[in-house]
Amino acid sequence: MPATIRDVANRAGVSVATVSRLLNGTGRVGPDAAARVQAAVAELGFRPNGMGRSLKSRRSRLIGVMIPSLGNPVFADAVAGIEAEARAAGFTLLFGVSNYDAAEEQRAVEALLAYRVDGMILTVAAPATSPALDSLDQAGLPHVLIYNQPAPTRAVPTVTVDNVAAGRAVALHMVALGHRRLGMITGALGGSDRAAARLAGFLDGARASGLPRPCVHEVDFEAPDPDAALKAFASGPDGLPTALFCSNDWLAIATIGALTRQGLSVPGDVSVFGFDGIALGAHLNPPLATVVQPSRAMGGIAARHLIALMTADGDRPAPGSAPPGSAPGHHLLPFTLRPAGSAGPVCFTRPTPSMAPVETTGNAAKQAPAASPVADLDLSTRTS
Amino acid sequence: MPATIRDVANRAGVSVATVSRLLNGTGRVGPDAAARVQAAVAELGFRPNGMGRSLKSRRSRLIGVMIPSLGNPVFADAVAGIEAEARAAGFTLLFGVSNYDAAEEQRAVEALLAYRVDGMILTVAAPATSPALDSLDQAGLPHVLIYNQPAPTRAVPTVTVDNVAAGRAVALHMVALGHRRLGMITGALGGSDRAAARLAGFLDGARASGLPRPCVHEVDFEAPDPDAALKAFASGPDGLPTALFCSNDWLAIATIGALTRQGLSVPGDVSVFGFDGIALGAHLNPPLATVVQPSRAMGGIAARHLIALMTADGDRPAPGSAPPGSAPGHHLLPFTLRPAGSAGPVCFTRPTPSMAPVETTGNAAKQAPAASPVADLDLSTRTS
DNA sequence: TTGAAAGCGCTAACAC
């Protein structure tokens, strides 16, 4: 049974009010009383009960975090950023996972809401229709989205990159490398608005380059089956693309593995592009070509923004009513293209990549990191 | 301002006790009253305040989780396992990170303790000397270690694999592949008792095989610099080993990257073994040879064990005193060796691997996954 | 500078 503030007060021969004041630095406390309290706290190993404190003070110093999955390192990175920032500000994280599912999002958010978190940082499947965001709005709880696309129908601050522009940049880069048959493998679009945005940008880039609409195949986020997707491509009218865009690095790595198992070389036979820029990608062989987004910083910025929101909320403008004219403070972070090993120039001398288990040995002459016209595209940070 | 139980009671025309009883399923409630309460709850969007509930009931339904870092996917996997199990049992996670540092562990544990978590699952740097575990013991809070070595001096349940045996198995496997110059790159031993155990087993295996003591180099966990470690090897008396054991997959992947950048081929020039079995490793090219531990299951088992502990704790044996004769219920999970692409037979025809940026092209004849005598070693689960 | 006292939202005796 942990010591309570009353125990401390008794032992120090003061009132609980004095103990509270000293511990919170609110109001003056005499030096002798202070000393006695300090001693009592130490002797009793007193640790203020956060529950009692929260109940009375009506602020929990808890931040809720909800992400689709921990399996994708990109989310773990963001959480690391959030954690560091939150801790520095004296907040603790309450944590939930949604598995890319709207109903589970709702459940997770309810669970965090039950503990009266002071604010929340989350990634949802589809902001526009998210019941979880409805709950948050209705509760009037400050929250910030990360990774999600800014939702026109919601006034919720969002920290992300321009996924459409990034998707477009990938297409243009592929075209610049000489590719004409592009394709995309994406996680379930219903579970990820950003995947949808990346796809939209990608298609737009292809169209702008005068190419036919690239083939697109969806796979499951949790247990992606890239082999099936590749088969689907191969059995389509155009065969396997020479350049594949995967909606995230996780998927891209699995896809490269599948291609390799099929006896195809990357990027010799097929170029593969990922999205996220997870740290591991840079260590692959060949290094993963990808769109690098600053995940950790994204988490940190979201946390700082949220904390500002929460503290400003002491004098909340009006319960539930957002300032009519003001934008909700979106942060559009810069992304960069990493035009690394897994994406190379198209090889015209090579026959159309086939899925037959032919031993395709050639390695396209250990190319130096392709000098790309789009290399390290860098959008400067914008805040709206 | 969220609705309270009193609001609901008023609206339903019953007492708060009735509302509480209905919501918690404790005690009978008349059908008409029940209906009115249900309605009121729905209309008010009532969500019971977890703080109030915890304060009164003296159980928070919160589980604290503290890990060294989210940067290493192996911990994220374990947390995913914990989360799934905890959620199924109606618990929510309070989350902290220690950065492999004992002082930070202490801080993080204090933070979680402040919210009166019902129990805790954590990985510490060194169980024997961990101030965080001291706090936990002193608080009499049920807790379970994961990944850590079972500490002889502490009666704390631990879910892990036999790191010593695994380290030994790696050494024996390397020897079986013909390697004679072994080496190890490990994360800071002071920050990881399991790295130390893996090292001990590895050294033991080398010794048992009649080899001289392998060279060992420590690197930082957070920002490992494998290049420096490789240089250190190269400038040592024995030069670069032909087989390198890295204390985790993260490190192994970074090391392979460094070797490749140096113009050395893996496993042609140097075989590399990791530890953890993170999912990404299997998709690498070559696939990462590693010791696979069941991280997600590890988290799940730890959570189940903890929950059992917590509920049994209603009638705690005696505050602080562990049952004298009984073992604390360690779970030693099975590990398997994945003898994949990054570890191959030593190549005797090749000159001693050097660090000079000579263009070493040879790829050791695209070997099939070495048929290893130790393949898929499998210890059965033991519970002590 | 200090103390007394009133709750924060909830559960759990205890009465009826």
Add this chain to the structure above:
DNA sequence: GTGTTAGCGCTTTCAA
């Protein structure tokens, strides 16, 4: 079945 009530540990007026 249902209501009354006493706190859980804490912060915070309000007096002194």
